[in-house]
Amino acid sequence: MPEVDKEGKTYYEDIPQRGKLFFLKGSTELDWGMKNRLSRIFNPSDGHTVMLAIDHGYFQGPTSGLERIDVNIVPLLPDADVLMCTRGILRTIISPDITIPVVIRASGGPSILKELSDEQIAMDIEDCIRLGVCATAIQVFIGGQFESRSVINMTRLVDAGLRYGIPTMAVTAVGKDMVRDAKYFRLATRMCAELGAQYVKTYYVDEGFETVTAACPVPIVIAGGKKQPELDALKMAYNAIDQGASGVDMGRNIFQSDSPEGMMKAIKAIVHGKEKPEKAYDLYQTIKNKKN
Numbered sequence: 001m002p003e004v005d006k007e008g009k010t011y012y013e014d015i016p017q018r019g020k021l022f023f024l025k026g027s028t029e030l031d032w033g034m035k036n037r038l039s040r041i042f043n044p045s046d047g048h049t050v051m052l053a054i055d056h057g058y059f060q061g062p063t064s065g066l067e068r069i070d071v072n073i074v075p076l077l078p079d080a081d082v083l084m085c086t087r088g089i090l091r092t093i094i095s096p097d098i099t100i101p102v103v104i105r106a107s108g109g110p111s112i113l114k115e116l117s118d119e120q121i122a123m124d125i126e127d128c129i130r131l132g133v134c135a136t137a138i139q140v141f142i143g144g145q146f147e148s149r150s151v152i153n154m155t156r157l158v159d160a161g162l163r164y165g166i167p168t169m170a171v172t173a174v175g176k177d178m179v180r181d182a183k184y185f186r187l188a189t190r191m192c193a194e195l196g197a198q199y200v201k202t203y204y205v206d207e208g209f210e211t212v213t214a215a216c217p218v219p220i221v222i223a224g225g226k227k228q229p230e231l232d233a234l235k236m237a238y239n240a241i242d243q244g245a246s247g248v249d250m251g252r253n254i255f256q257s258d259s260p261e262g263m264m265k266a267i268k269a270i271v272h273g274k275e276k277p278e279k280a281y282d283l284y285q286t287i288k289n290k291k292n
């Protein structure tokens, strides 16, 4: 016979059950698994993230800085909150004992030699589950030649993700001839959110970026874009966070820097430590000079 449980005054009938609102914009109504994965991507203490994007090879091949991911990128991982990469790189180069979450590139098809908006979903949701990823990433080409298809591809990935609690990050891709202004990014980011993306990656614009983040009901992270001088990239990250972005998903401005490690730490100081760009730049220089 099991021992009879002793009744005690442990029910606290006068205390309403505790619970708190979810910390991330637009995510309160999501299911537990989805929220748990988002909490691994975005730090619950400040709602921000530093994602290291190294997925460029899926359409560009071994772009500068990513020729040897084992040599140049793996040492940066301890300073990243999240790794964004393809399943090929994950399985061949990245050790499964990493503790940071992975956001997986799940679209692809055309190379830089062809029309880039001609992408498809390039991965089954079952493989995302098998790899234990925290989110999928897919390109959306608003205004591009294959606009509708890329949008519908995104909605299909969102539907698959909803079945298993895996968030979808929509990436607003900009064609060569497209105007990159706040009006365009308000349209692109809002469409992605309205059609179900749990968060959106977009580009920073100097004028009106705060209207892009305000009009988008889910978190926004910014891509770094083409390599710029380090201080300019740090100013961009600072301004983006200041104007409502929830983080960065940055690649070239980190791995093409003369001190990728210095840039990682400097970006982190801005995104999580609210450091001013000039101070973060000092940090980058200190780390760079120490290594030389």
Ligand code: 5RP
Pocket: 053, 054, 055, 056, 084, 171, 223, 224, 225, 226, 249, 250, 251, 252, 253
């Ligand atoms: C490719 C991507 C990249 O991950 C993205 O552009 C981030 O890299 P970068 O900071 O170099 O722009 O989504 O389409």
